[in-house]
Amino acid sequence: MKHDGANLSKDDVVLETQGLRKTFGGLVATDDASFQVERGTITGMIGPNGAGKSTLFNLVSGFYEPDEGQVFVNGTDVTDMPPHEVAHEGLIRTFQTPRKLEGMTVREAMLVGPNPQLGESVIPLFTSPGKVQQEESELLAHAEELLERFEIDHLIDQPSTDLSGGQLKLVELARAITTEPDILLLDEPVAGVNPTLANDIKRFIRTLNEEEDLTFLIIEHDMPFIMDLADPVIVLDQGHVLMEGTPEEVKNDSRVIDAYLGGAE
Ligand SMILES: Nc1ncnc2c1ncn2[C@@H]1O[C@H](COP(=O)(O)OP(=O)(O)O)[C@@H](O)[C@H]1O
Ligand SMILES: [Mg+2]
Incomplete structure (x- = not known):
């Protein structure tokens, strides 16, 4: 499933960001963030708390407007589109805190x-x-x-x-x-979920990916969960993409280990 990012053709890429930057006052939440999500993959996104993962989801789904950079869904520039138009282009996201359905x-x-x-x-x-x-x-x-x-x-x-x-x-x-989106972005799908249900969710994601050609981009703090499910994994740190690789490559990368140790302080 893993390819060299540079060699992907346009049709193989369902989501692409180029140089995304987002600041809140003096705080740089997203800094020159560029990545691609290959069609058909379950791509993971990890990074220490505050790395900018949720902000990136808000930027690509139209909930935030970037200060700089661009977002493409299925090759269409969606940078200036509101969320419902981005949804029409095939990208749907869930929220870290599920919305109330009172x-x-x-x-x-x-x-x-x-x-x-x-x-x-x-x-x-x-x-x-x-x-x-x-x-x-x-x-x-x-x-x-x-x-x-x-x-x-x-x-x-x-x-x-x-x-x-x-x-x-x-x-x-x-x-x-x-x-029926082409790509589904999940923000911490198993946070606060018991292990049995987390396994069910993993199974459902795999089935949707295999049987419905649904591409996933998944933020998750549960390392065993995401390392078992996703390939490739994108690592964010301080608003930018630190690296991307297979779960094995990510687990063994000293920059990733340093980022997590630094983030824990
Ligand atoms: N709406 C906002 N207003 C001000 N600061 C924000 C806002 N959203 C996120 N931030 C800040 O941006 C940084 C990245 O946050 P976030 O994207 O939620 O990180 P993650 O999801 O990786 O934990 C944090 O320092 C956070 O406090
Ligand atoms: Mg978050």
Whole structure:
């Protein structure tokens, strides 16, 4: 699966950033960050706390505007697009802190889709108002299928406020793929999740990657999880890309070890 980044053709790259920079007041959160995500991969993104991982996700998904640099999804320049337009180009992201779905059942949450990235219900994206009812039943069937895939279809009538943290993570994953993205960005998908469910999530990600050609970019602090799942792994430190390599290369790189030791101080 691993290729030399320099030799990738345009079609092989689903996400590319060039020289991204983002500052907050005097703080440089992202500094000349350039990387590519190859189509079909499960690419990991690691780095010490504050390395700029979540900021980078916000930049590529249109939630933040970079001070400098560019973002391309499927070869299209999405740098100045708002989140819902980036979603239309094929990139969907989840959030480190799952959003509250107060007042919604799982069914309703599924029909709303990857809100707030899409801004509103997925229904008007695909159809005219006259067709809404038919579309809605199709979307519902699709939603049920997705919930089955994640083995949570029995929860469809549950108020989302009754779900456990782990169940919410699964609903989040199911909602994220309702619009069939090309690339899904997950921000710490197994943070606070028990080991059994973390293994389920790993299995679901692998299946989606293999069977649905879904490309993943995954931020995760759980090293055994990400090192087992991802290849390649991109390492961020102080806002820039420190290195990229196979899990073995990353684990054995002295710069990576130094960055983590420095970050722990
Ligand atoms: N909206 C914001 N306003 C001000 N500072 C921010 C904001 N978002 C992130 N930062 C800062 O940018 C740096 C990188 O943060 P973040 O991207 O969340 O790191 P990571 O996800 O790698 O832990 C941190 O110093 C953080 O405090
Ligand atoms: Mg973060």
